[in-house]
Amino acid sequence: MTLLGQFALWAAFLLGLWCAVAGFSGRWRGRPDLTQSVTRAVYGICVALLVAAACLWKALLTHDFSVEYVWAYTSRNLPTYYVISAFWAGQKGSLLFWALVLSIFASAAQALSSRRHAALLPYVAAVTSSVVAFFVSVMLFAANPFERLAFTPLDGRGLNPQLQNVGMTIHPPMLYLGYISITIPFAFAIAALLSRRLDTGWIHAIRKWTIVSWMFLSVGITLGMWWAYVELGWGGYWAWDPVENASLLPWLTMTAFLHSVMIQEKRGMLKRWNLGLIVGTFMLSIFGTFITRSGVIASVHSFTQSNVGYFFLGFLILAGAFGFTLLQTRWHLLEPEAHLESMVSREAAFLFNNLLFVGIAFSVLWGTLFPILSELVRGTKITVGPPFFNRVNVPLGLMLLALTGVGPLIAWRRASASNLRRQFTLPLGTGAVVAAALLAAGMRDAYAVIAFALAGFVAGTVAQEFFRGVRARRRIHGEPLPRAFIRLVGRNRRRYGGYIVHVGILIYCVGFAGMAFKREREATLKPGESVELRSPYGHTYRFTHVGISQYQALNRIVSAATVQVERDGKPEGVMTSEKRQHFTVENGEKVPSFEPSTEVAIRSGLREDLYIVFAGPVNGTEEAVYRFTINPLVWWIWYGGLVLVFGGIITMWPGGGHPVPVTRQAPAAYGAALVGAGEPS
Amino acid sequence: MKAGTKFLIGAAVIVASVGFLITEGVKETGVYFLTPTELASKTAADPSFYDVGLKMGAKVVPGSIRRDSSSREIDFRVSDGQHTFPVIYRGLVPDTFTDANDIEVVVEGRLGRDGVFRATDVLAKCGSRYEAVPKTARA
Numbered sequence: 001m002t003l004l005g006q007f008a009l010w011a012a013f014l015l016g017l018w019c020a021v022a023g024f025s026g027r028w029r030g031r032p033d034l035t036q037s038v039t040r041a042v043y044g045i046c047v048a049l050l051v052a053a054a055c056l057w058k059a060l061l062t063h064d065f066s067v068e069y070v071w072a073y074t075s076r077n078l079p080t081y082y083v084i085s086a087f088w089a090g091q092k093g094s095l096l097f098w099a100l101v102l103s104i105f106a107s108a109a110q111a112l113s114s115r116r117h118a119a120l121l122p123y124v125a126a127v128t129s130s131v132v133a134f135f136v137s138v139m140l141f142a143a144n145p146f147e148r149l150a151f152t153p154l155d156g157r158g159l160n161p162q163l164q165n166v167g168m169t170i171h172p173p174m175l176y177l178g179y180i181s182i183t184i185p186f187a188f189a190i191a192a193l194l195s196r197r198l199d200t201g202w203i204h205a206i207r208k209w210t211i212v213s214w215m216f217l218s219v220g221i222t223l224g225m226w227w228a229y230v231e232l233g234w235g236g237y238w239a240w241d242p243v244e245n246a247s248l249l250p251w252l253t254m255t256a257f258l259h260s261v262m263i264q265e266k267r268g269m270l271k272r273w274n275l276g277l278i279v280g281t282f283m284l285s286i287f288g289t290f291i292t293r294s295g296v297i298a299s300v301h302s303f304t305q306s307n308v309g310y311f312f313l314g315f316l317i318l319a320g321a322f323g324f325t326l327l328q329t330r331w332h333l334l335e336p337e338a339h340l341e342s343m344v345s346r347e348a349a350f351l352f353n354n355l356l357f358v359g360i361a362f363s364v365l366w367g368t369l370f371p372i373l374s375e376l377v378r379g380t381k382i383t384v385g386p387p388f389f390n391r392v393n394v395p396l397g398l399m400l401l402a403l404t405g406v407g408p409l410i411a412w413r414r415a416s417a418s419n420l421r422r423q424f425t426l427p428l429g430t431g432a433v434v435a436a437a438l439l440a441a442g443m444r445d446a447y448a449v450i451a452f453a454l455a456g457f458v459a460g461t462v463a464q465e466f467f468r469g470v471r472a473r474r475r476i477h478g479e480p481l482p483r484a485f486i487r488l489v490g491r492n493r494r495r496y497g498g499y500i501v502h503v504g505i506l507i508y509c510v511g512f513a514g515m516a517f518k519r520e521r522e523a524t525l526k527p528g529e530s531v532e533l534r535s536p537y538g539h540t541y542r543f544t545h546v547g548i549s550q551y552q553a554l555n556r557i558v559s560a561a562t563v564q565v566e567r568d569g570k571p572e573g574v575m576t577s578e579k580r581q582h583f584t585v586e587n588g589e590k591v592p593s594f595e596p597s598t599e600v601a602i603r604s605g606l607r608e609d610l611y612i613v614f615a616g617p618v619n620g621t622e623e624a625v626y627r628f629t630i631n632p633l634v635w636w637i638w639y640g641g642l643v644l645v646f647g648g649i650i651t652m653w654p655g656g657g658h659p660v661p662v663t664r665q666a667p668a669a670y671g672a673a674l675v676g677a678g679e680p681s
Numbered sequence: 682m683k684a685g686t687k688f689l690i691g692a693a694v695i696v697a698s699v700g701f702l703i704t705e706g707v708k709e710t711g712v713y714f715l716t717p718t719e720l721a722s723k724t725a726a727d728p729s730f731y732d733v734g735l736k737m738g739a740k741v742v743p744g745s746i747r748r749d750s751s752s753r754e755i756d757f758r759v760s761d762g763q764h765t766f767p768v769i770y771r772g773l774v775p776d777t778f779t780d781a782n783d784i785e786v787v788v789e790g791r792l793g794r795d796g797v798f799r800a801t802d803v804l805a806k807c808g809s810r811y812e813a814v815p816k817t818a819r820a
Contacts, residue, residue: 234775339684339685340684340685340688341684342684343684343687343688343691345684348684348688348691351688351692352691352692352695355692355695355696356695359695359696359699360699362699362703363699363702363703363706366703367703367706370707370711371714374711380713380715380719381713381714381715382707382711382712382713382714383711383712383713383714383736384706384707384710384711384712385710385712387706387709387710388706388707388709388710388711391702391705391706391709391710392699392702392703392706395698395702396699396702522753522772522773524752524753595776595777595779596776597776598776613773615753615773625753625773627773
């Protein structure tokens, strides 16, 4: 099987080269046979990589430990579910996963794109195939998943227990899907530049792709936060580690891009900026891989460090040079069709939104690279950590949150005083009420008060939009409330789906702000002893250590410590945190594999999470060391993620995206309201 | 004034504030990241380097870890092969922090004039057998 897999990789590589050469050369113009050959090469690569993937999965599932990759990441007692997900658990497998998914996306882009974009597609094929060929070449020349060991070990080394978590099996592929799908918009941008078809055609072609990749990135990042929170036991979900930052960077520029393309569609502005943004986003996605794989920046995410990183650095430089040179040669074709008319307009709000996103991305990049930069310039390594990122990004993030409310409601071109009054009186009132209530309740953390007040403001803008839309439909069509609501959203999916995404984002922000009120206490307790912790809402929690029990499960020995919880003197049940020691069986004896890992006890709620870490027993007695944490509002982050996905799905739902003039869908009064804030959907 | 000019002023304000936040942030929160040898030569050359917040990346000397579970205090030695510093830390250490073999740690804290490094944060990086294993302990 490994031989077949190896052969399939070579086939994919050669097909990729052919597709790139034929596609980029432009010789296919006026030659249907060549054009067809380019397209078919894309499908051919996909088939070859499916074969390669099937070979690797077969090796994993049949426990063929003569394959180095299978030996390194699985063992006989590993649950099947994790054997399957071990495909992307390690570097070599994840490269294959990446190439495979990209080739599937590339085929979908060829098959699903409208014939209107036929003149772009062979160039798109050339770009996507070059990227696939690059990934395959890394496998062939540096990190081959089909590499064999000289002998066949009896058992594998097993999967790290911290990766044996459902979140961890979904989080990396989601992030990969996000990173990978950025290639498609990038490919269309390059195709538009090469073919000099620089109207909004390429933007229409990638509209859904950009939302898809943005969604995957968002979900991947959120799942990573969730995994860090439930699995790592330090009580937080985001540490501003270089690898985390690497996933945030393309998300930031992609979000900027999602907004700025609307300006180009509507007003013909920002053409150069948009092309630059998408090339930059693609580079950041490769940069993320480079950081993760090369170990140039010290990170606690220690992927196997290898020269594979430098393949990516080379590719990054090449792709950037190519993209920006191309952009520069087409610069004169990208004159804006309109200019900014007023600072108080939707265009201006979106421009500032873009500046802030790029500013945040720049500061995150700067902070991440700072150890390297300071060593180059000053000879000493200086690092910046979470305090730096919070200091810089919290104020910028709050400005963005404010624009989340302003952007969708302010008029295009030039907002009049009456437009401003009509749109913002109620939301501003909501925000002010929230701020006053929190201050009256005794909240003194300035950033938190501002964050909650802005969340109230944004929620006010969205609620007002839904209310006005529904009211107009009911008045004009006489529809009952639920139908009016569903039709309103269904007929303007991009717009109202976008609002729901904004609601998701503001729910995230509420969750982030809640962390300002985290309470924590460590204690060593004998059975029967207890500690108290006061929650930010003024309740007193009492945690009583009950005892430690030991038992054995499939591939691990578990020590479980149980705590009884009381709130204000009333019992609230028990919580159990575990210490697990995984083992492998060698010659009938259990040999510990990996270091012990902790299972955190978490009780989630709308207001706060109780988060208990059992750090271990004292010298084998029943005395236990604990960390007790109260994390306010964390729950909101995960549910913000669900709302965001829901909104994203609405915007992408087929059929809603065709550009029908709004006035045809609804009579004048309603149409005017839409034009005031209109999306061309 | 034209809208374009006004926008440029607004943009300049944003760019300047981003730049200001970054430079201030680095100045206020940046800490040296040193190896034991670099730390030893810095303190030898300039005694004011004692009691300055910094990070030190090194390996734990095998067998040097002593835990006092009931007080949650832990002391160990770190080394880069040339210089060795004793470290004291109070708090929970990550699971990956073990005596086993050459684990890399990053300790954040201050070197006292008595030559003892008092850590406020210990991060352990695991050896070659793992991938993607972040671990943090906070004081």
